[in-house]
Amino acid sequence: MPSLEQFAKSKLAALEAVHRRRVLAETDRADAIHVVRDDRAMVSFSCNDYLNLTHHPAVKAAAVAAIERHGTGAGASRLITGNHPLYSVLEDRLAQWKGAEAACVFGSGYLANAGIIPVLVGPDDLVLVDALSHSCLWAGAQLSRGHVEVFRHNDADHLRALLESNRGLYTRTLIVTDGVFSMDGDLAPLAALSALAEHYDAWLMSDDAHGLGVLGGGHGSASACGEKVKIDLQMGTLSKALGSYGGYLCASRPVIDLIKTRARTLVYSTGLPPASVAAALAALDVMAADPALCRRPLDNARAFTRGCDLALAESPIVPLILGEEARALAASKTLEEEGFLVTAIRPPTVPAGTARLRFAFTAGHTAADIVRLCTVVRNRILPQGS
Numbered sequence: 001m002p003s004l005e006q007f008a009k010s011k012l013a014a015l016e017a018v019h020r021r022r023v024l025a026e027t028d029r030a031d032a033i034h035v036v037r038d039d040r041a042m043v044s045f046s047c048n049d050y051l052n053l054t055h056h057p058a059v060k061a062a063a064v065a066a067i068e069r070h071g072t073g074a075g076a077s078r079l080i081t082g083n084h085p086l087y088s089v090l091e092d093r094l095a096q097w098k099g100a101e102a103a104c105v106f107g108s109g110y111l112a113n114a115g116i117i118p119v120l121v122g123p124d125d126l127v128l129v130d131a132l133s134h135s136c137l138w139a140g141a142q143l144s145r146g147h148v149e150v151f152r153h154n155d156a157d158h159l160r161a162l163l164e165s166n167r168g169l170y171t172r173t174l175i176v177t178d179g180v181f182s183m184d185g186d187l188a189p190l191a192a193l194s195a196l197a198e199h200y201d202a203w204l205m206s207d208d209a210h211g212l213g214v215l216g217g218g219h220g221s222a223s224a225c226g227e228k229v230k231i232d233l234q235m236g237t238l239s240k241a242l243g244s245y246g247g248y249l250c251a252s253r254p255v256i257d258l259i260k261t262r263a264r265t266l267v268y269s270t271g272l273p274p275a276s277v278a279a280a281l282a283a284l285d286v287m288a289a290d291p292a293l294c295r296r297p298l299d300n301a302r303a304f305t306r307g308c309d310l311a312l313a314e315s316p317i318v319p320l321i322l323g324e325e326a327r328a329l330a331a332s333k334t335l336e337e338e339g340f341l342v343t344a345i346r347p348p349t350v351p352a353g354t355a356r357l358r359f360a361f362t363a364g365h366t367a368a369d370i371v372r373l374c375t376v377v378r379n380r381i382l383p384q385g386s
Contacts, residue, residue, distance in 0.1 A: 019325035020346055027341075031055050033364045035341055043369050044341040045359045050214050050297045050316050051287065052364040053243030059282045063244075066278030074271030079260075082271030090277050091248075093284050097219060098234050100250035104259050105277070107269045109209050109237035110136040112247030114143060115265030116235065117174065119258060120203070121146040126170035128162055130154065130177040132184065134207055137176050146174075153181075156192040163200040173202035179221030180210035183350050183358060185301075185317030187211075187221055190229040197232070205233035213241025214316050218287045218294035241287075241294075244279040246272045296363035300370060304361065307374035308382065318359040319345075320381070328355035331381050338376045357381070 002010070015021040028036040032052030035044045053059045066086065074082035091103040106112035117140030121127055125146040129137060132153045141148050149166060151159040159175065167173055175197050177188045190206060197204040208220040216223025218241075222231050233255070238246040249259060260266065287294060301313035310318065322328045328344035335342045335357070346355045361370075 019329055020348075029054070033362065033369075037336075037341065040336070040339075042336065042339050042341040043365070043373075045361065045365070045373065046341050046343040047362065048210070048240040048360055049243055050210075050241040050360070050362050051243065051283070051293055052362050053241070053279075053283045053286060056243065056283070056286060058286060059243055059279050062278040062282035063275035066274040070274035072275070073273050076270055077267060078271040079267055084271070084274050084277070086274055086277040086281065087271070090281050093281060094248050095250050097284060097288075098222075098236075098250040099219070099228055100234060100252070102253040102256035103248050103250045104256050104263075104266065105238075105272060106247040106249070106263075106266055107272055108245065109207070109235070109239065109247035110139070111265040111269060112235055112237075112249055113137050113140040113207060115140070115263035116205070116233065116249055116259060117141055117176070118144040118264070119262045120144075120233075120255075121172060121174050124170060125172040125174070126166055128159060128166075128173065128175045128202075130188065132181050133176055133178055134182060134209070137178070137207055141176060146170075154186065154189055156189050156196060159193065160196055163196060163202065167200045167202065173200065175202050175204045177204075177206055178210070179206045179208035180215070180315045180317065182210050182317065183345055183356070184319050185313060185315045187215075187224060187314050190222055190231065191225065194229050194231060198230075203232045204230075205235060206231050208234060208236040209240055210315060210317060212236045213283075213287055213294055214297045217291055238276065238280040238283075241297075242280045242283040244283060245276045246280065293363050297361050300363070300365045301359070301361040303367070303370050304359065304374060307370065308377050313361075316361045318361070320357040320359065320377070321354050322356055322381075323353055325355045328357060331357055334380050335373075335376060338380070340373055340376065 030036055032055040035042050070084050076082045094103040113136035121144040123145045127141040127146045127148045129141055129150055131150050149162050151162055179188055194204055211221030215221050222229045234250040236248055238244040297316035301316045301318050305313045325346045332344040342357050345358045
């Protein structure tokens with residue numbers, strides 16, 4: 001039997017051979033837009049800090065003040081000693097912002113999804129998951145021990161067929177989707193999914209990590225088309241547009257009370273540091289005071305797609321699918337040489353044969369940045385086999 005080191009080396013070599021090995025790159029985020037990597041200054045189009053609030057003076061000041069008042073850490077699980085006073089304020093504000101009765105904050109978005117679904121679903125229940133849902137939604141579904149069925153990406157008709165044939169076989173049914181899909185940038189048909197959930201006595205859960213702050217006036221993908229869609233379980237993160245760290249669930253008060261009692265990733269995890277909670281609160285204040293800020297990431301993404309003659313962006317995320325891993329890596333390197341950080345996304349994060357560049361647009365990207373990026377993409381990336 002090979003040693004642990006031999007096992008690791010062989011696995012790494014196999015990944016290297018198909019251009020799927022991942023390596024952490026030291027990167028200094030000099031401000032909300034610019035980064036320095038390998039002594040090269042670049043404009044980043046790879047960051048989910050959509051409103052650039054990680055470097056906003058008010059957000060930073062709130063984090064510093066929280067450290068001075070409450071210390072650097074929560075100290076324990078929130079149910080032991082970790083529920084410092086800022087938590088209830090943030091949960092009330094999140095619930096109000098998302099139009100729900102109550103909210104629960106988790107240590108991260110991954111912890112939220114891995115913890116929420118197993119509380120609500122068990123072996124006698126059904127989970128219906130969009131094929132392109134985020135990894136943490138799959139983790140939660142698998143941890144629930146419920147029966148999992150996959151519906152084709154954004155295909156409400158396929159979901160209807162699965163509900164028609166399966167709903168009567170299970171006690172409870174949960175439909176799970178992203179609100180904005182993190183690697184494709186498209187939106188879930190939430191109104192159609194909500195109608196199906198109501199018709200078939202199912203519950204709908206949406207992960208709005210990439211919708212909060214940038215769609216629907218900042219309220220998220222459920223409000224992207226005007227009238228808010230009814231969603232039983234509105235999950236999201238504090239780490240994208242809010243510029244902080246953590247995850248949350250907004251739902252009815254009984255559901256939130258149950259989550260706080262039974263979600264293992266909450267009960268058995270140390271609470272978020274006070275600085276992260278305070279930063280998220282300050283970010284909500286900034287968003288509420290400046291609605292135009294929330295429109296700029298999508299406006300910038302659409303300027304890029306128009307400039308490159310691509311399909312009009314639905315969100316601040318724009319994928320450029322190149323196919324093979326080697327081509328995506330080469331394209332990322334080309335952009336780096338031109339002063340842009342745009343990360344290549346490869347399987348298994350995306351399906352085989354769909355390696356891509358993933359462009360993430362923020363409020364702070366300038367028109368000049370976008371014009372120059374378009375020029376490089378049109379002249380050096382798109383002509384290569386497109």
